[in-house]
Amino acid sequence: MSELQIDKDGATTVFTINRPERMNALGRDMMAELTAGVQEFNRDPQQRVAVITATGDRAFSTGFDLKEMAAGSGGAPTLPISPGPDIAGLAATEKPVIAAVNGAAVSGGLELALSCDIRICTPDAWFGVFEVKRGFLAGVAVNVLPRLLPYGVAADMLLAGERLTADRAYQLGLVQAVVEPEALLDAALERAATIATHSPTAVWGSKQILQYWRNLQIAEQQRYYESVIHRVILSGDMLEGPRAFAEKREPQFSDGWPTLPQAGSGSGR
Secondary structure, eight states: OOOOEEEEEEEEEEEEEGGGTTTTOHHHHHHHHOOOOOHHHHHOOOEEEEEEEEESEEEOOBBOHHHHHOOOTTOOOOOOOOOOOTTTTTTSSSEEEEEEESSEEETTHHHHOOOOSSSEEEEEOOEOGGGGGGGGGHHHHHHHHHSOOOOOHHHHHHHHHHEEEEHHHHHHHHSSSOOOGHHHHHHHHHHHHHHHSOOOOHHHHHHHHHHHHHHHTTHHHHHHHHHHHHHTTTTTTTHHHHHHHOOOOOOOOSSSOOOOTTTTOOOOO
């Protein structure tokens, strides 16, 4: 069975991540399917709203597949550098997108939800950003989360690795509704159907303005993120973290950046 199921319900396209045995981790093949599916959704004028959810009741997604990341391609590890504040084009689409969060939304899984316009979750769902525990930076979350939450809450998540419960996320406005698991998809589809009955041009225009706020100076922030993360790479922790995860051991992080030798301190020729 495909790692990504794509279905249509009236004017709504439903993307379902189907890797429950891997806690719906975001693998390369599945991400390629999702990106292509979002592009097809954009091209279809009959499809007005998208919903993204996942199978099972444990995890919406626990993020990018660290075992794949550690293995890389051709034996070379993959460095987790985000090319922009978006996952699979969900944030860039001009049509509304709803996340139906059926469990843990962690790291890249949280960022997938952050790329959506509206978030609905179950009572057992929770949200976390654990990249610092793995030696690297959250790509989308570090740029977007402080725009959606109070600074202190975002800092607690990004620096301490603290998690948000469903109720707390609802209180803070990160999610717009909390419903029982059996009602989750229906609630998302009902919200999507409501949007689809409205003027397409008015919905488009409203999202344009909303996205202007979300993305205000985001290009400058992205460039700053890239300059910072390239320095972080020098520590080697971005390789050690995923490798330790894949080997099921505690990471051995460095004490900082490599120290350049002082002039005249090395052995001469």
